[in-house]
Amino acid sequence: MILSYQDIHSDVKVDCDVAVIGSGAGGAVVAKELAEMGHSVAVVEEGGYFTRKDFRCRPVESMLSMYRDSGQTFTLGRPICILPLGKTVGGTTTINSGTCLRIPPKVLKEWQENYGLKELNEEELGLFCERIERFLYVQPADPEVVGTNNLKFKEGADKLGYSAGFLPRNAKECDGSGLCTFCCPIDAKQSMNISYIPEASKLGATIYANCLAEKIVVENGRATGVLGHFVDPDSGRKAKSIQLGAKVVILAAGAIYTPYFLLKNKLATSSGQVGKHLRIHPCVGVAASFDEDVCCWDGIPQSTYVDEFFEEEGIMFEGATTPPEVQSNTLPYAGNKHAKLMSQFSKIALFGSMVSDTSEGSVRALPFSHRPIVLYNLNKNDIRRLQLSVVHLAEIWFATGAKRVYPMLATMAELTSPKQVEELKRFKLSGKDFTITAYHPMGTCRMGSDPTKSVVNVNCETWDVKRLFICDASVFPTSLGVNPQMTIMAIATRTAAHIDGVLARTNSTKEVIMNDDTV
Amino acid sequence: MKSPERYKVLTKYEAEILRAAIPDVLGENEGLPPVDADRIVRWIDTQYLAKSTFEFRLLYRFLILALQFLFPFLFGSEYKIFLQLSSEEKQHLFNKWAQSRLYLLRNSFTIFRLAICFAYYGQDEVSRAIGYDAAAKLEEASKRQVVRD
Structure with missing residues (x-):
């Protein structure tokens, strides 16, 4: 009942x-x-x-x-x-x-x-x-419904020889509505x-x-x-x-x-x-624009993975797309520049990365507050791995034919060539430079x-x-x-x-x- | 006589600042339907802020007032309040705010813009214009239900 x-x-x-x-x-x-x-x-x-x-x-x-x-x-x-x-x-x-x-x-x-x-x-x-x-009918995502966004990223990873595959999911007869x-x-x-x-x-x-x-x-x-x-x-x-x-x-x-x-x-x-000892799996996302339609809202948003850097660095790449009203906020700029990007939204792809964090936060209960205070600061090791994540995400997007890449960093709104990925590698980023989301406390x-x-x-x-x-x-x-x-x-x-x-x-x-x- | 505008969360003044900000946060492009700032302000007030936590409402209203009095000074060369800025100046301000190296400021822009993006790109005609047809998805989904064995 x-x-x-x-x-x-x-x-x-x-x-x-x-x-x-x-x-x-x-x-x-x-x-x-x-x-x-x-x-x-x-x-x-x-x-x-x-x-x-x-x-x-x-x-x-x-x-x-x-x-x-x-x-x-x-x-x-x-x-x-x-x-x-x-x-x-x-x-x-x-x-x-x-994802299971x-x-x-x-x-x-x-x-x-x-x-x-x-x-x-x-x-x-x-x-x-x-x-x-x-x-829960857990099975690998059906390649027929994973969507172009995920397939493109996997294609880029395959080109670079990175280990990649389809994620096991608790879905039965999924038709890729894209709204998980x-x-x-x-x-x-x-x-x-x-x-x-x-x-x-x-x-x-x-x-x-x-x-x-x-x-x-x-x-x-x-x-x-x-x-x-x-x-x-x-x-x-x-x-x-x-x-x-x-x-x-x-x-x-x-x-x-x-x-x-x-x-x-x-x-x-x-x-x-x-x-x-709060851990949260800090995540970064990198968007990319293509000449052709990607229609990132079609298909299972999180259906492919790249685990090339998991064993050594604890970095896992997983798909992550959402409908335009949410995803619009992940793109850089404001005003006409942002509107121009959004008008070509069908050509924009997005993929994410999460880091197995060693940073530790905490949950506090204040006497007169009716909600918890959650504190979390990234340590140097996690910042380095987040930077590495952004670098590889950008590298994979360029490998699969992206024209521009949007790394969601304060210091760099967009990358227009793979050369800039090399520059990004040399940047000394701090925790404050990233736009972080987290989903797994x-x-x-x-x-x-x-x-x-x-x-x-x-x-x-x-x-x-x-x-x-x-x-x-x-x-x-x-x-x-x-x-x-x-x-x-x-x-x-x-x-x-x-x-x-x-x-x-x-x-x-x-x-x-x-x-x-x-x- | 026209009745005075009433908002659930915002004051008339805050609504006026927000209304003036919306077209320049979203910008214009021929591929996108025109921005109805009035409708977006109403939506943010009644559908978003009214259902948000007290702390979030407070933060959002603070950002609106900071936009009016503080941010033009912080991101501009000469001091004017936000409502006195031209469209070009407003867009310049928003781009500086969006790319600020100060992470608290940059994050606050994300919070400020999110509600506006929800309201605008969440409209069926806008998302349809960029290829995402939510209404068709709903209709399609309503025809199908997966049943457990």
Whole structure:
């Protein structure tokens, strides 16, 4: 059952086995898995529940209704980074590109060796990934619908001999509408709102949309419930209250709001690590103009990749296009010069790059603020790799026949020849020169084997509060380097299996006590 | 008698500055339909700012006032307020703002322009003129729904 604000006419008071806060890649998966194991599950989601009927193919409408802060979330620091987050049933999966890459083996190895997470092994996670991939129809993007933008970039990479391919995606019968990041209009993308959440609902879980969790109830060092309110989506006013009693509470609000929630509630903070070690995968984009039409809005926006520089530099190139009203803002200039570029928009292509960052930011909760403060500064190593990204993006665009390249740098609005790429290599850029976006916050409640250096253990249970689990990218000890949703889902599936064991032990203990009472 | 203009978020003065800025932020080109600055101001006020966070509304209004009083001084040689600038001077200002080495300023231009681009390029006739037909996409999408097995 999926209930929204308009379905709730009185205060809600429910007892369940598991209360889940958040319905994204972590919350939805753990909810469905535990419901399938026979547990009663309730999910609270701050955002609304939308279906394809609510969608009108205009990005702004989606941003205003499905993105947190209407898509205006950003980090403070050098530079300021736009950090779009989903606030809807399905979380950010509803508005992401659908890329499903597994955790890179070298990252897992680092987690095992440096953070004492030996129990997280490739074989076990691989089995969970297979299960998820089957459920979400994960397959490489169909070359027939990847679109000219992606094909052109891959062609350029192939010419230069760079390793490239088609990205695995959670899409079934995708026809390349090109609107993944504003909610798929034909339900091809298997985001949580049309896959795991409806399945969890079928299995008996109740999903409360437009419902803001405010407090986790802790009794004798154990999480025992969640308190919150429904919120009128139009006015933002608080409405009826919700009180969930639970044997286990799972916090899955994402790597910005999970630490914010813990800091606000002063929960699980003894290690001093909550909100620290924020990684975001800083991204840069480079546009290019051609003599011929590219029609970058046609086809799957994120469907090809170039991983030539991934192993050595942690740089991953992935497609990223959007409709004109959004993409117009990525082009340089203003006034007539900008209008001239926009009038030739069909000839403009765009590709992006993300860096597996070593810079660390933080999430802070100020006493009188009702939203987190996110701080993030790029370090020299990441600046160097971002510059390298721009250089290679430009190089690949020229290799595939671009006439002009727009690197989105303060120091250089456009490049007109490959020679200028060489000049760009020699530039000494600072963090302030880039236009950065970021899409993957991680690491703010890191997992580890040492309670003084981590927030949760290998089973994602907080060291401080028993029966309180965290199931989102905040548990990642380091940057992942690839899109995180598959790893979040795999760890959530693993956590669900562990919680099932915990609940089984609880129930058997209760039975023994009851039998003793009877005796 | 014509009723006075009312805005949800902006003051009349802020709306006037924004209205004067829009044609020169977007520019002109024969491939693009004409800019209706009035409609864009209304859209930004009622559809964008009214649905944005309090902090963002405050920031946007600050940028409008900074555009009027501060940026002409910062990006121009002689001091005039924004509303006194010619179209050419306004475009010169916006290009300097867009390419500023000061990242806070450059980012603030992105924020300022984004709402205007949303409003203008989000119109069906404008996006259709550059080849992107959102209405046709919607119609096509409404005919198809992928169902899970």
